[in-house]
Amino acid sequence: MKTAFVRSKKRVSLRMLLGSVVLLATLCLPSCFSLREPEAPTAASDYLAPTQIDILLANFTTSVQTLNTVNYERNFSGPQYRFVPDPGSAGTAASLFTNWSVSEERDYFSSLRRRSPTTSQNQLTLTTRPYQFFTTDSAEVSALYQLRIVQSDTAFKSTMLEGNIRLLVRRRNNEWKIAGWRDQRTSNALSWTDLKKHFIRN
Template sequence: MREPETPDAASDYLAPTQIDILLTNFTTAVQTLNVVNYERSFSGPQYRFVPDPTSAGTAASLFANWSVSEERDYLTSLRRRSSASPQNQLTLSGRRDQFFTADSAEVSALYQLRIVQTDTAFKATLLEGNIRLLVRRRNNEWKIAGWRDQRTSTALSWTDLKKYFIRN
């Protein structure tokens, strides 16, 4: 079951005709916890998330068939435990784009994700690591076709956030 879209939900979303626009849509959706626009950033049935192996740990099987629906479900769960006006902040730095063809590339960057939420069992407020997005263009729109998370420090990674909020 989907929540009805708020009238202004679509106003943050631009047709992702360039990789930069896709990343802006993605970043804005993460910061505002806009589940509809977040889901629109991903491409259908072939999408896969590859977790950081250390963070996945004993829950590696949880990520074995992680698809767009799990992306939606974890963000919905996080949204339920966040204020009505989320104050998350996502920063991507050191971005590198590697094109395989005119319609496919890998975007690699370091991320820092500051999250503000109300679930006291999940204590981390800053997640960081390396994000590698496989992006593909179809019908002149770029979408995320794959996502590999990699820890870069002792801080928790995005994998930890997904693991916690898909289960709780």
């Protein structure tokens, strides 16, 4: 009888010991793994359906300023899109822009974003001229731009870019998109072509 009582007591002790081990292991688990903060949504809520050219330009400006890669890419039309660089800025790297498409826009912009402080914002000013309509669904936007950038790549020293931007815009399914982009320097400052040339390579 006494032996049975001792065995029963040992079983209870063993169960309590096992329970303590499991509890201790559970409490230690959070320190074994580094938990990440939830990622912010990839597309900002300030993106509006570009049913007008002005809305498209506002989306474009905001995505450049906030370095929102998803919204930046949404401004472009797709397979037919092409970027034509400023010849002087492209220089010997002109072939780099031969087949420049939306994919290259995304890649250069993502590279710029990786080298920019998370708290910084670019400043883009577009001084637009009256749009030139070719049809009801296509037009050209011409504007002088000033783009002030904040980034950490010391190999690219300029903080202010200037030039003329000419955008071929097209409407499809009642939304305007950028179908073509021609860049042109207007001063001794670096242009947008210089920015793209550097960050597509780095």
